Amino acid sequence: MDIPTHFSRRRVLGAAAFLPFAAKAQDNYPSKPIRMIIPFAAGGATDVLGRDLGQAMAPALGQSFVVENMGGGAGVPALNNVSRAAPDGYTVLFCASGNITAQPLLSKNRIDILSQVTPVGMIASAAHVLVVSDKAPFKSLPELIAYAKAHPGEVNFGSAGVGGLAHLGTELLARSAGIKVTHIPYKGASAANNDLVAGQIHAIFGTMPSFMAMIEKGALHAVGITAASNSRPLKGLPLISKTVPGFSYSSWNAIFAPARTPAGAIDKLYIAMRTAAQNPGLKHRFDEQGVDVALAGPDELQKMVLKERAVWEKVIRDARIEAN
Known part of the structure; x- marks a missing residue:
């Protein structure tokens, strides 16, 4: 100064x-x-x-x-x-x-x-976890990417709002994987998660605790984590970077x-x-x-x-x- x-x-x-x-x-x-x-x-x-x-x-x-x-x-x-x-x-x-x-x-x-x-x-x-609805036409990340390439713009990703990490993570994944998806912003994570369970949207990024109950019930499927390496609480889930090289946050x-x-x-x-x-x-x-x-x-x-x-x-x- x-x-x-x-x-x-x-x-x-x-x-x-x-x-x-x-x-x-x-x-x-x-x-x-x-x-x-x-x-x-x-x-x-x-x-x-x-x-x-x-x-x-x-x-x-x-x-x-x-x-x-x-x-x-x-x-x-x-x-x-x-x-x-x-x-x-x-x-x-x-x-x-x-x-x-x-x-x-x-x-x-x-x-x-x-x-x-x-x-x-x-x-x-x-790390964030990527979860998909049980009602989605895919149950793994490779299937999601293949579906998105065959149906550009038809895969809907939700988030708790514009500009949050779940939204930015969606855009980063789309660009890293070479796919086109549609972002659906909500006014909070709860509404987005409810629509995910109902099948109104296909996928979302977020932290594991907010999805655990629905995963245990089979309504949602965790298909990967965003970490550069396996983190202790989410160990066992596949790294997204194994399918999409270079992707992590x-x-x-x-x-x-x-x-x-x-x-x-x-x-x-x-x-x-x-x-x-x-x-x-x-x-x-x-x-x-x-x-x-x-x-x-x-x-x-x-x-x-x-x-x-x-x-x-x-x-x-x-x-x-x-x-x-």
């Missing part, structure tokens, strides 16, 4: 004099509860993971997390709230990867999200803080996250949600964001996806 020419020597000296006090404040961090904003409604998968993580991190920090759910608006209200908060370590965002790597690309006033928030660390990763969950949050606060938050990752109870709860405990520090997480953003930007551009 360029220092304005009217920035006086007195103000510079004043700022310098303040630095020891700022450092001392960070030595005492955290001295009060931390506000955790989650860009989804209460009770959803990300909300459950965030609350579990907050409880597991609290002992190491000596402070609790106060969760605020800010669902809707494709996560933009939550992102705006965090980016405008004081960069003091007392407001953080717990989000899914799409909130950072994809949804900002759909905004009419696009911004570089990493200029607004700074990575703290990743805690969880989950995963959803992850991480904490971000407002840009310019002091390094001391970021370090303490990540150390607490790293400690929480060793908690057997947290590992068990994450396993119940179909996700792996997966750690990545601030620098590694930033590289992941930049890499995945490039992938989704191309998908969005090629598929001409626009936000509603």
Whole structure:
């Protein structure tokens, strides 16, 4: 950032004099509860993971997390709230990867999200599973691809909304496999899953827990996972990349803080996250949600964001996806 020419020597000296006090404040961090904003409604998968993580991190920090759910608006209200908060370590965002790597690309006033928030660390990763309706005329991924090539545009993929990872994953699969499919957006995963069971749509991407009951009943069939390699909770399902070389993506969950949050606060938050990752109870709860405990520090997480953003930007551009 360029220092304005009217920035006086007195103000510079004043700022310098303040630095020891700022450092001392960070030595005492955290001295009060931390506000955790989650860009989804209460009770959803990300909300459950965030609350579990907050409880597991609290002992190491000596402070609790106060969760605020800010669902809707494709996560933009939550992102705006965090980016405008004081960069003091007392407001953080717990989000899914799409909130950072994809949804900002759909905004009419696009911004570089990493200029607004700074990575703290990743805690969880989950492959998506591709499921098809029992009423669909195919029961495996090779059969789906063959059918789609013989019937261009007739295979309907549902999703919880335009621009979500399930939608982007659909478009990535179509381009990687050389097929043409039709995307049907819904206002939420529940409605999409109901139509999938009824056979109104043929297939959908999502996390395993949301499909498990219907898979056990035989109403849905899991035909592959999106991971680059087998992940523990979904081990045994075929990798989509075995049929469609090069295809893979995963959803992850991480904490971000407002840009310019002091390094001391970021370090303490990540150390607490790293400690929480060793908690057997947290590992068990994450396993119940179909996700792996997966750690990545601030620098590694930033590289992941930049890499995945490039992938989704191309998908969005090629598929001409626009936000509603």
